Amino acid sequence: MTAATHAAPAAVAVSGAVPTTAQHGMTAHSDGARARPAIPVQTRSERFRSVHAADFPPVTGREVAWKFSPTARFTDLTDGDLDGSRLPFTATDAAGVTLSWIPRTDPRIGTAGTPEDRAAANAWTAVTEALCVHVGGENEKTVTITRSELGTAPRAAHTVIEAAPHSRGLIVLAGQGDARLSENVEILVGAGASLTVVSLQEWAPEAVHLASHFARLGRDARLKHIVVSLGGQIVRVNPTGHLAEPGADIEALGLYFADAGQHLEQQVFVHHDAPHTKSRVTYKGALQGEGARSVWIGDVLIGNTATGTDSYEQNRNLVLSDGTRADSIPNLEIETGDIAGAGHASATGRFDDEQLFYLMARGITEEEARRLVVRGFLTEIVQKIGSPGLEQRLTAALDMELRRS
């Protein structure tokens, strides 16, 4: 067996210290096996997991899962008591999609993944029931579930989104208003199913939202998973995609816009665990204003059974002002030499003043020119969502973000 662990150096950009056209961390590789001496890098697959909060020591902020997060500002979610009762939501209707509350003893719970941090385990322990979203039927359909009345008391939630074999659908999980929420979302994609899940964070300015998404993809299943984080004080959505059976395919997309004082984080983990599986991870973010902060960590593990894997992950950040910080850390672990391709890329760059000059030299105002450039940068993700209504809504939301500056 050939084994290689490749942990890319942390790419950090602190604006104000980088030159105008700073582009760094532009790395991409497709080499399968690079022999290295044993460096004690803990691999993602060996990270501690448990559904019991008590199994995790109290959070210090030094843990590998927490070292980029402002943990002191949400100890209530990691270490306190959470309200685990049914949470209020509204949902649109579509034939083929049914919503129900299921007991925590339901056999589906826990089949997609297990918490890797104390906030997720705390929520897991606290909930009494989970909201089950069952997707059946081969027609395309969309259901939007909106949580907008969560209040300011710390809460826990558990959602199971289950796509029956060969079903198709798009589920939007939207958050608005106040929240102090720690939640787990399990996504079960049956054989041959094609599911899109959008986690849309448009919370109020003081909201804190910590989420772990666990997706398990069956044979030839396809999941498009999209994290859109715009509103909230601290938003951390960590999606894990387990490509458990041959032919499984995940496209993990992310879009974020961090304003002054906002912390937006996403730790993406894709586990190739079967032959001929494919993953594409693309996260793009913009940062604007004093203290705007983003964190992206992309872990890809290609297991020793995952021959013929095709994987690529990338993160791009556009820095619009001074006083921001973007961390961007891709990691790739490969345990088999027989892969079709694996690579990663990360780049964080300042807003290009020459682009602004070019547009303004054609009569376009500075405000409009900035909007065009930022929209252009983020549009790649918006256009991949595959829902015209949602695309329009997001474009409008992004314009609002830009106007706020």
Place this chain on the structure above:
Amino acid sequence: MSVLEIKNLHVNVATEQGEREILRGVDLAIAEGEIHAIMGPNGSGKSTLAYTIAGHPKYTVVSGEILLDGESVLAMSVDERARAGLFLAMQYPVEIPGVTVTNFLRTAKTAISGEAPSVRTWIKDVRESMARLRMDAAFAERNINEGFSGGEKKRNEILQLELLGPRFAVLDETDSGLDVDALKIVSEGVNRAKANTGLGILLITHYTRILRYIKPDFVHVFVAGKVAEQGGSELAERLENEGYDRYLPTEASVAGGVSAGAPAPSK
């Protein structure tokens, strides 16, 4: 009758070593319908003049004036100057990912005219203008300058010149990097714009080649940040034969002298 006047213009550029003087007293007057060629060796300040007229923030006007119909443009922002009727065809047009040519052209036209163009005539205008510049229709849906060849970028600049209809256009080395076919197409576009709108043109070039296709009314030779000589199109022919050597200082005077010029603000 519109006129663009440049009076005793002194311009500094910010460099890592501090402010550096590039233009040292430029005087020029371009009336509507006239073509003025500005020629000169590398580093003589030609591009600085172009970017200063457009209002690029990298350049500081130390003294002098730029007047459009008697009104100073120096206090105007870049976009205000464009809306007042100035146009700069860039030497190195930048790429703007995710912004299509169509979207950009419509946004710019709306900004310049103060109202959105009528959909039907606008689409027709764009299509016809592109066809005349031998640009494939698929261009319109591509992102601005992304993956464009050198010739495609320059044609895209002239497309904007034709569609936006400025009163004065500065063409900054539009001919550089073009093969003869592209040079002819681009020159035809400039001549067409002039015939249609009667705009005044400041044609900045290092070579005389483009002057075979665009006939200048006046030629100004730029050396060390100011106009060293001016004349009619016969001056261009003389430069073609003799080059810039006779304007350049002898080696003795170069020592201790200041070399003028700064690269165009491009990447």
